[in-house]
Amino acid sequence: MRPRILLVNPPIYDFSAYDFWLKPLGLLGVAGPLSPHADVTLFDYLDRLHPAAATVKPSADRWGRGHFLSQKMPRPPQFAHIPRIWRRFGLPRPMFEDFLRANPPFDVALIQTVMTYWYPGVAEVIEDLRRRNPNTQIVLGGFYAQACPEHAGSLGADLVVSAPDPAPLYDTLRIYPDQTVYHPPLWSAYDRLETAAMKLTVGCPLKCTYCWAGQHGPPFVARPLEHCIADLDLLLARGVRDIAFYDDALLCRPDEVFVPFLRHVIDSGLRVNFHTPNALHARYITPEIAGLMVAAGFKTFYIGFESTSEDFHKKTGAKVVSRQLESAVRSLLDAGAHRRGITAYLILGHPRSDLDQLVESMHYVNKLGICIALSDFSPIPGTPDGEACRRWVDLDEPLNHNKTAFPTAFLGFERSNQIKDLGRQLNRSVKTASDPG
Ligand code: B12
Ligand code: SF4
Known part of the structure; x- marks a missing residue:
């Protein structure tokens, strides 16, 4: 049977975040060669073209950049001295729970990481996935996984791919894509796409x-x-x-x-x-x-x-x-x-x-x-x-x-x-x- 793979681009916890043409290119690149062998679905918390994000105005500047949906959150204790609002940027948390409820459990979830200091969004996704689908294997990759492999390992994922080569992921999935063939990034995972x-x-x-x-x-x-x-x-x-x-x-x-x-x-x-x-x-x-x-x-x-x-x-x-x-x-x-x-x-x-x-x-x-x-x-x-x-x-x-x-x-x-x-x-x-x- 074809494995069911979930791709996740997590929400961001930060003082500020702006859609400066942010796309999970690394994750889509890893998923491209897997797609002929698996059923792959994307949940991108930072997708501003998702209907739930359409309430943010203005929706985009002339080059397609724009604000994310966001909500105020309590500041982490070490930032108590910084008089700025701490926010969670991205689609609301309950939407992911609804999405997981509406789908049969995934075999594997691949989570993209970028900035090291954005790990709280990754932790949120892992927590929600574990609660709803405890048997889904969780794999982290991307920059934070490479720069802080030990810290990333403490978040509760099953595998942290801590080098640019996704080989450990292929071993886990037992899918070995032909590396000599061109595979495009999996942009088809988006319903709508204006920037890339x-x-x-x-x-x-x-x-x-x-x-x-x-x-x-x-x-x-x-x-x-x-x-x-x-x-x-x-x-x-x-x-x-x-x-x-x-x-x-x-x-x-x-x-x-x-x-x-x-x-x-x-x-x-x-x-x-x-x-x-x-x-x-x-x-x-x-x-x-x-x-x-x-x-x-x-x-x-x-x-x-x-x-x-x-x-x-x-x-x-x-x-x-x-x-x-x-x-x-x-x-x-x-x-x-x-x-x-x-x-x-x-x-x-x-x-x-x-x-x-x-x-x-x-x-x-x-x-x-x-x-x-x-x-x-x-x-x-x-x-x-x-x-x-x-x-x-x-x-x-x-x-x-x-x-x-x-x-x-x-x-x-x-x-x-x-x-x-x-x-x-x-x-x-x-x-x-x-x-x-
Ligand atoms: C493009 C880029 C940006 C883009 C946005 C990218 C994004 N999606 O968010 C822009 C220009 C907006 C940006 C902004 C900033 N950036 Co920047 N950025 C990069 C850059 C050049 C490439 C990242 C990228 O997406 N690469 C493309 C993909 C294909 O590569 P990749 O993610 O490494 O993926 C590979 C593997 O990791 C793996 N992989 C990826 N995901 C997954 C997932 C799974 C499950 C698996 C198995 C594998 C896997 O597959 C890929 C193939 O090898 C990196 C440098 C670098 N070379 O990594 C810096 C980098 C990430 N940025 C950095 C910095 C400092 C910043 C800024 C803070 C700069 C600033 N002072 O303003 C800002 C922060 C913005 C913010 N709001 O906080 C630092 C990291 C800082 C940190 N502490 O984490 C980096 C490392 C550059 C550096 N100075 O060394 N950045
Ligand atoms: S090492 Fe290269 S990518 Fe990094 S700041 Fe210098 S010129 Fe830019």
Whole structure:
């Protein structure tokens, strides 16, 4: 008999969460090769197109991003000092119970994890599954399972897949998909789909000291062009309008897949909006690359800049220097990108970045006429900068990796808020200056 597999993308417990093109790409990728051998069903708490989520207004911005359904929750005791509301984001908890009641028990449940500090949502799902279907085998995979395998193991799952390779899952299921064949991510698990995510590459060749991907991720490799095109065709056939790239280093070695992929999109006259919420490397945004990106339909360009401080970059991996950002911005604007679509990420609350330097960096980015997004530092265990934070926080409790909590603890609530206010004020000036008419 075909096994019955449930895929779950859990709710989020956090101070804030926004649908910045969030999709459980890893989980759908693991499920794709299983689907010919099993009956697979998805419960995505973060699906904003679910009818129960339709009460949230406005439903989406022009690029398909939007707010999740949410409810206030009591703050965890260690966040008692942070005067912000703690929320649960996603479809209401009783809906999952109703869903489980309406379906015969599943043989296996695969749960996606992403941010380490989002584990309370994973714990909620495990608790509800165990209560209703005690015999369902529960499997965790994704980033939290890899970065905090011991903690993930304490939540009560039967298996924690703590490496990118899903082989232990295949052993559990006794299903061994043919790895030499292309299997698309299981987007068919959604009834409705307007936004989606893709990857053209895996890994990153740099090694920034604050980042997991560079330190522990797989070596950089471009995916086969025909697989990337097949992923895209499938999404376009589903009517998807906005696609976010989840690559760590999308622009690295661009001739291997990025440029051929863009030429295919342009030559085929495909119409889709592409986005890069996971930072781009400024050094690779040449006039040629910028021209191809704009022609292929890229609408938002998030560039990893972090700081103007050369000392910061020297000590953390030398990802970028100011003149590379300037040149990237010039190339994008010359190619016809809208300046409101260009944003530089700056790191907030990193122990090596001082506040005066951050304020200077914010003004510098503002003078380039583009937007600022503050990227709150999350100390990740197993990275040099994360490990250095053990002197301030207990990293064995993943809630302490929270991107709001760490900068608040490190800088103080008032100071970190002042910086965020300054960011909003500077961004308003970009928006006003670039408003048509
Ligand atoms: C895309 C991405 C995002 C997206 C959203 C992704 C999402 N769905 O939520 C955006 C851009 C919004 C984002 C935001 C942030 N991110 Co981010 N992000 C990533 C990135 C680059 C890829 C994650 C991903 O989905 N990959 C695609 C899939 C295919 O890969 P995967 O999930 O690893 O899946 C593989 C396996 O794990 C396995 N698998 C996956 N799921 C499952 C499930 C089962 C059951 C099984 C068996 C296997 C399995 O299969 C896949 C094939 O190998 C990672 C870095 C990385 N390379 O992992 C950082 C990363 C997860 N992000 C990180 C950070 C720091 C952030 C931010 C805090 C940055 C900031 N300061 O604003 C924010 C947080 C947002 C918030 N609200 O709190 C950190 C993690 C921090 C933490 N403590 O957990 C990472 C690791 C980057 C880093 N710095 O090292 N991020
Ligand atoms: S360039 Fe980006 S993905 Fe690569 S190691 Fe640095 S922060 Fe991580």
